[in-house]
Amino acid sequence: MSEAGATAAHDAHAEHHELGFIRTYIFSTDHKMIGRQFIFASILMLIVGGLLAMMMRWELAWPETPVPFTSWISEPFMYPADEDSTVGAVEGLSEYVDPYPGANFAKSLGSVGGAHMDPAFYNSVFTMHATIMIFFVVMPFMVGGFGNYLIPLMIGAGDMAFPVLNMLSFWTAVPATIMIVYSFFVEGGAAAGGWTMYATLSADPTLSGVDTGADLWVISLLILGVSSLMGAINYITTVVNMRAPGMTWFRMPLVIWSLFVTAILLLLALPVLTAALGMLLFDRTMGTSFFMPGGGGEPILWQHLFWFFGHPEVYILVLPAMGVTSDILSTFSRKPIFGYKAMAFSMIALAFLSWIVWGHHMFVSGMNPVLGTAFMLTTMVIAVPSAIKTFNWLGTLWGGNIRFTSPMLFALGFVSNFVIGGLSGIYMASTPVDIFIHDTYFIVAHFHYVVAGIIFGMFAALYYWFPKIFGRMMNETLGKVHFALTYIFFNLAFFPMHFLGVGGHMRRIYNPLQYEFLHDLQWWNVFITMSAFCLGLSQLIFFANFIWSLIAGKKADKNPWEANTLEWTAPSPPGHGNFETTPTVYRGPYEYSSPLVKEDWLPQDRKLGPEAVTASH
Amino acid sequence: MMQWLPEDVSPYGGSIDALFYFIYYITAAAFILVTALMIIFLYQYRRDDSRRAVYTHGNTGLELVWTIVPALVFIGLGLASKSIWEEVKLNVPETDVEIRVTGKQFNWEVLYPGPDGEFETADDYQVDNDMHVPVGKPVRVFLGSKDVIHSLFMPNLRFKQDMLPGRLIEAWFQANKAGIYEAPCAELCGFGHSGMKGTLYVDTPEDYAAWYDKRWPPAETNGSDASAAETTEEVLASGAVMDAETMPDAEAEPAATEEEAVSAEDVPADSAAQ
Numbered sequence: 097m098s099e100a101g102a103t104a105a106h107d108a109h110a111e112h113h114e115l116g117f118i119r120t121y122i123f124s125t126d127h128k129m130i131g132r133q134f135i136f137a138s139i140l141m142l143i144v145g146g147l148l149a150m151m152m153r154w155e156l157a158w159p160e161t162p163v164p165f166t167s168w169i170s171e172p173f174m175y176p177a178d179e180d181s182t183v184g185a186v187e188g189l190s191e192y193v194d195p196y197p198g199a200n201f202a203k204s205l206g207s208v209g210g211a212h213m214d215p216a217f218y219n220s221v222f223t224m225h226a227t228i229m230i231f232f233v234v235m236p237f238m239v240g241g242f243g244n245y246l247i248p249l250m251i252g253a254g255d256m257a258f259p260v261l262n263m264l265s266f267w268t269a270v271p272a273t274i275m276i277v278y279s280f281f282v283e284g285g286a287a288a289g290g291w292t293m294y295a296t297l298s299a300d301p302t303l304s305g306v307d308t309g310a311d312l313w314v315i316s317l318l319i320l321g322v323s324s325l326m327g328a329i330n331y332i333t334t335v336v337n338m339r340a341p342g343m344t345w346f347r348m349p350l351v352i353w354s355l356f357v358t359a360i361l362l363l364l365a366l367p368v369l370t371a372a373l374g375m376l377l378f379d380r381t382m383g384t385s386f387f388m389p390g391g392g393g394e395p396i397l398w399q400h401l402f403w404f405f406g407h408p409e410v411y412i413l414v415l416p417a418m419g420v421t422s423d424i425l426s427t428f429s430r431k432p433i434f435g436y437k438a439m440a441f442s443m444i445a446l447a448f449l450s451w452i453v454w455g456h457h458m459f460v461s462g463m464n465p466v467l468g469t470a471f472m473l474t475t476m477v478i479a480v481p482s483a484i485k486t487f488n489w490l491g492t493l494w495g496g497n498i499r500f501t502s503p504m505l506f507a508l509g510f511v512s513n514f515v516i517g518g519l520s521g522i523y524m525a526s527t528p529v530d531i532f533i534h535d536t537y538f539i540v541a542h543f544h545y546v547v548a549g550i551i552f553g554m555f556a557a558l559y560y561w562f563p564k565i566f567g568r569m570m571n572e573t574l575g576k577v578h579f580a581l582t583y584i585f586f587n588l589a590f591f592p593m594h595f596l597g598v599g600g601h602m603r604r605i606y607n608p609l610q611y612e613f614l615h616d617l618q619w620w621n622v623f624i625t626m627s628a629f630c631l632g633l634s635q636l637i638f639f640a641n642f643i644w645s646l647i648a649g650k651k652a653d654k655n656p657w658e659a660n661t662l663e664w665t666a667p668s669p670p671g672h673g674n675f676e677t678t679p680t681v682y683r684g685p686y687e688y689s690s691p692l693v694k695e696d697w698l699p700q701d702r703k704l705g706p707e708a709v710t711a712s713h
Numbered sequence: 714m715m716q717w718l719p720e721d722v723s724p725y726g727g728s729i730d731a732l733f734y735f736i737y738y739i740t741a742a743a744f745i746l747v748t749a750l751m752i753i754f755l756y757q758y759r760r761d762d763s764r765r766a767v768y769t770h771g772n773t774g775l776e777l778v779w780t781i782v783p784a785l786v787f788i789g790l791g792l793a794s795k796s797i798w799e800e801v802k803l804n805v806p807e808t809d810v811e812i813r814v815t816g817k818q819f820n821w822e823v824l825y826p827g828p829d830g831e832f833e834t835a836d837d838y839q840v841d842n843d844m845h846v847p848v849g850k851p852v853r854v855f856l857g858s859k860d861v862i863h864s865l866f867m868p869n870l871r872f873k874q875d876m877l878p879g880r881l882i883e884a885w886f887q888a889n890k891a892g893i894y895e896a897p898c899a900e901l902c903g904f905g906h907s908g909m910k911g912t913l914y915v916d917t918p919e920d921y922a923a924w925y926d927k928r929w930p931p932a933e934t935n936g937s938d939a940s941a942a943e944t945t946e947e948v949l950a951s952g953a954v955m956d957a958e959t960m961p962d963a964e965a966e967p968a969a970t971e972e973e974a975v976s977a978e979d980v981p982a983d984s985a986a987q
Binding site: 214215216218219288289290294295296297303304305389390393394395396429430431432433434435436437438460461462465466468469472473476477479480483484486487488490491493494495496497498499500508511512515516519520522523525526527528529531532534535536595598599600602604605606607610611612613688689690691696 | 717718719725728729732733736737739740743744747748750751754755758759760761762764765766767768769770771772775776779780783784787788790791793794795797798799801802803818860861862864866868869871872873874875876877878879880882895897898899900901902903904905906907908910
């Protein structure tokens with residue numbers, strides 16, 4: 097049988113080649129290739145988004161001094177500086193804080209191709225940093241990339257339900273990506289209204305000074321919404337219809353649960369964003385007044401629509417990382433996940449509750465204060481399923497036999513960051529406290545712990561499934577060093593932002609020195625910037641490891657982690673059609689250290705003797 | 714942690730800060746609990762091939778505990794927050810001090826109603842960025858915007874409220890300590906958002922009276938001349954209104970110069986006020 101299977105795989109392989117280069121690598125309908133395309137595209141965009149963050153951090157640490165390596169950017173975004181003006185600009189900082197931290201560093205590095213940043217360009221930079229990281233990194237990586245790769249493999253299907261739709265989903269995301277990057281190069285620069293694009297600033301080009309760039313932002317996200325919608329329909333259909341024999345709902349891995357719930361959220365949330373973006377585009381280009389009070393519109397309507405989409409969006413981003421973390425914690429603790437059903441139902445609860453908490457973004461927006469109380473209470477309720485998940489992760493570790501591999505370390509890092517991000521959310525859920533910390537660095541710290549913390553989930557997923565996806569192992573030592581540095585500098589960069597927020601430091605300002613009450617906090621900004629640079633540099637280890645392993649990594653076995661789920665029964669990498677024979681599922685995904693077998697893992701598709709089958713539900 | 718919150722001079726700030734610290738202790742306890750358990754488990758249950766992991770799928774009792782306990786804590790926090798929120802937002806105290814602050818790219822336009830207590834009358838006084846209020850008295854503030862959404866943020870008063878074009882939002886604050894406080898804009902409002910700020914002058918009763926009498930001389934308050942003399946045009950001519958171009962320079966100055974600038978343009982005889 098295995099010989100026949102090998103022949104079948106070989107035939108599939110041959111057929112795969114017959115498709116030719118373009119059908120195999122570019123316009124592929126194979127979910128695995130589409131998954132890889134999404135992963136590569138989002139890693140490229142991660143570099144863009146990361147570099148934008150570095151520019152921002154420089155500006156915040158040493159305001160209005162030349163930013164190194166930026167002199168290639170033309171006016172009116174960056175203004176050229178020579179060495180004398182660099183030194184002068186840095187020395188000028190001591191007027192505010194004396195001695196100014198990191199002045200020598202800023203002087204020497206700022207003179208290397210340094211240029212002055214225009215404040216309007218700074219607004220574009222943080223707007224695009226957030227837009228890229230949310231819509232073009234985390235979403236395509238986790239949902240587009242791993243959603244595509246894992247769903248058919250983990251439920252035992254040969255491909256997605258609609259392979260052509262799947263291909264279209266990726267190739268619709270490409271023009272959206274090109275458009276968002278291109279928007280930097282049009283007259284007036286890229287969108288500068290913040291990723292939330294609050295009207296009326298966003299609705300009238302004369303108010304922000306950005307015309308075409310913001311239109312491209314809107315159109316790009318409209319197109320991206322179509323792409324995600326096609327993906328969502330595909331995922332839902334595939335999970336509902338194409339599960340292998342025996343793969344009941346409660347035998348699905350939690351990562352599949354998370355992607356399924358995410359797809360439903362996408363399907364329901366995106367139309368709201370699309371409607372809002374449509375209205376915004378009409379206001380901008382056709383003179384309608386959905387959000388402009390002058391014509392009878394209402395700026396706060398945008399906020400209601402945006403956050404009605406935006407809060408489910410937060411769970412769209414974080415749920416897959418939670419699912420990945422659950423799978424990895426169980427695998428490397430060699431233990432069943434603690435409270436499987438509690439984990440699945442808490443994700444469903446998060447999905448439902450995410451629709452009725454959007455007003456917590458708007459406590460000081462001018463919304464009726466009575467409504468604020470209602471949204472505060474729903475927000476307090478949504479914290480409960482997050483707490484349930486955290487405690488169940490701890491329960492999974494308890495009594496385990498823990499293997500500290502790179503994916504495990506990153507999954508633990510995700511849990512650790514999620515705990516901090518979850519707890520800091522409580523401050524802002526409390527309406528009176530939010531009055532003070534709203535729109536300060538406290539919220540910046542909070543959402544980076546949650547959303548940038550997802551990067552740990554992304555790395556966990558990549559290190560874990562890399563052998564399956566690319567057929568080679570990544571270097572474990574480099575992976576561990578990468579984790580240690582990333583974890584340390586992530587916390588050094590983002591934790592002090594809480595202190596800034598408590599001190600009242602507003603977000604989205606480009607020169608904190610313009611405010612006297614922030615002068616004493618400025619050294620934190622320098623500290624954060626230094627940590628952020630180290631965080632950025634640490635990623636070079638990842639890129640080196642990633643590229644080296646792609647080319648010359650050790651060949652991976654079918655099941656290098658001794659894991660239970662179905663993808664590990666397919667070859668590494670799986671051929672066209674995934675499985676040599678359609679697997680039959682006999683049990684849940686987390687039967688580690690089961691007393692039924694000698695080994696400490698028991699794959700979902702392994703058939704045991706009749707008495708053993710009865711014993712293991 | 715205590716000294717990181719800016720000094721509070723408002724009547725309700727104490728409650729907000731107390732709630733903040735209450736949440737701080739709860740979250741710190743939860744953080745320490747979870748982190749300590751995690752570290753202990755990671756050490757205690759590190760890989761050891763001589764034993765097997767505990768084979769368990771969960772524990773319903775534990776699930777109930779860690780569902781109900783956080784739920785009760787969150788409901789408690791919600792109720793505590795609700796009462797303070799209502800104290801701040803819904804119980805607006807009676808007062809006769811009213812101002813109107815209108816955001817515009819990139820200044821606060823401050824409008825005082827003058828002796829008649831009515832806005833949009835001839836004795837109004839309008840100035841950019843300078844808010845004069847008496848110490849220890851509630852101030853009713855009407856917030857609006859001319860262009861985009863701004864947000865009036867006064868850290869020392871624990872006050873923040875967005876200002877929407879097309880709406881006049883009523884709010885209140887009270888400063889219990891005389892002094893000069895910064896009042897930045899907290900909502901992204903365009904290329905000049907960074908650096909958009911006003912100054913709140915919380916005057917002692919004497920200083921406030923002096924400022925008020927200078928603006929609306931007592932002998933002439935009933936005369937139409939005085940009202941006419943304080944039209945916006947005259948104030949503009951006197952240089953009290955700074956336009957966007959001159960703002961950055963003024964902001965870059967330290968506090969002492971700001972005071973001088975104000976005394977020069979506003980109340981020359983009043984330099985002893987601060």
